[in-house]
Amino acid sequence: MYSHTRSTRRSARLLGIAATAGVVALALTSCIPINVQQGPPPVDFKGVQSATIQIQAQGTFIPQGTTQPSETAGRGSGFIIDPSGIAVTNNHVVVGAGTLKVWVGGDTGQQYNAKVLGASECLDLAVIQLDTGKYPYMGWYKGDIETALDVYSAGFPLGDPNFTMTRGIVSKADVPQDDSWASLDHVIEHDARIRGGNSGGPLVDAEGRVVGVNYAGRDDLDYNFAIHRDQVLPVLKDLQAGNPVLSLGLNAQARQPADDGSPLGIWIESVAAGSPADIAGIEPGDVLFDMAGVTLARDGSLGDYCQVLKTQGVDATIDFQIYRPIDDSVYEGQFNGKELKLVSAGNQGGGGTVDSFVTVTDDTGAVSVTVPSNWKQTDGAGFTSDSGAMYYDITATTDIANYSSSWGVPGVSVTASVDALGSDLAQIIANYKSNVGSECTVRNEGAYDDGYYIGSFVYFTACGGGSTDYAVLAANDAANTHLMIVSVQMVSDSDKTVVLDNILNSFQAVF
Secondary structure, eight states: OOSSSSOOOOOOOOOTOOOOOOOOOOOOOOOTTOOOOSSSSSGGGGGTTTGGEEEEEEEEEEOOOSSEEEEEEEEEEEEEOOTSSSSEEEHHHHEEEEEEEEETTTTTEEEEEEEEEEEEEETOOOOESSSSSOOOOHHHHHHOOTTEEEEEEEOOOGGGGSSSEEEEEEEEEEEEETTEEEEEEHHHEEOOOOOTTTTTTTEEETTOEEEEEEEEETTTTEEEEEEEHHHGGEEEEEEHOOSSSSSSSSSEEEEETTOOOOOOOOEEEETTSSSHHHHHTTOOOOOOEEEETEOOOOOOSHHHHHHHHHHHOOOOEEEEEEEEEEEEEEEEEEEEESOOEEESSSTTTOOTTOEEEEEEETTTSSEEEEEEOEEEEEEEOOOOOTOOOOEEEEEEEHHHHHTTOOOTTOOEEEEESTTTTTHHHHHHHHHHHHHHHGGGGEEEEEEEEEESSSEEEEEEEETTTTTTEEEEEEEEEEOOOOEEEEEEOOOOOHHIIIIHHHHHHHHHOOO
């Protein structure tokens, strides 16, 4: 798992269902600091400590997986790039802060204030301004950044006020990378070890010139990542001027796909006051799971979120949906548009707490799907059709005795067969329509293709004369090895949004 240095799944939707769950690469011929005043030159290697800062952010932060606000997000690092006190750090270190406390060079006896000038969650970059004064500052590395270049990570790991430097080499000089905290076209992988608290600190060469901005690491494999200089320099002027760069004002982290069936989406740890996200009603602790009709964090990264911003633009009117764990409700709204409104209040109709999912499998372990944790009653027995075809099946519901005979019970059945591959998918859908008869109304039907399964679907509403929806999918896997049939009975609004989206993102068969 990648980790913050501060302290793949698919997505599909049944067409017509309402509301479900780099920047351009630039080659730089010369790299210089922006807006450098006349005066002393940038520091050399011995002066790196003097231009490296430790930052503490205070405000309303809700760490992922909790509902309790924390006033202090933690401590990160940064570095000064201009003698007037302009500094670079990570978005996740400072965005959402009410106040910033800064210490320069490890000198805990002198505390400075700072303000955020501009930030980008997609690039995980922020530019801040320290109190008026004259400061030592760093220059940028010139020339190509090549594999095996000697580099040093500078900063204050683990929140320790003592300055630290570690040595390594560039392992990969320039690669694109989507992860939980950013979506970057230019990333440096290196082995100059970093830890929580190094976020935003500089990666420098043997002359003290900045090669990149450290932002993430993977402790188990000792992978360390820095935002490449060529990703940083083209946006510095905009960030310093407060212009939005792939940002809606979020301190965000994509949830990682997990075996426990945790829902997809982007956890909002904090929100910048006055930002488009703040104006739209987003709050710390929310989970942003759908934007412009795109299910977010399908692969545990910000990639889909940032692609929407690249396509739509940060000033566009963009539909979105959030889940709010603190009141177990789903809301929808628009960035730069309509106000937030409630879609589903609390745990209605036995749909399960959206924040609590589990993975269930059939008796053989071949077929699986994620469902709300209160769909505790399951049946994993397979069956053989009249034609002799073997089917694997898992059914999960809140009440298995009444699931097949009542429209008032939510649940799902996932059925797979190797023997039945080649069946007429349209006929399977037609059979379901015939069985349902006049009990439901067809809202939509058509072709289905999520890149993994290809086939047909039908979506029913008003089943049993009430508000229950019912959806059926019949498809073959893309490799054409097995048939899959998925049927979902949805009673509550949350069943029809977050629950359905999780089912469509998780059903699978492995033979």
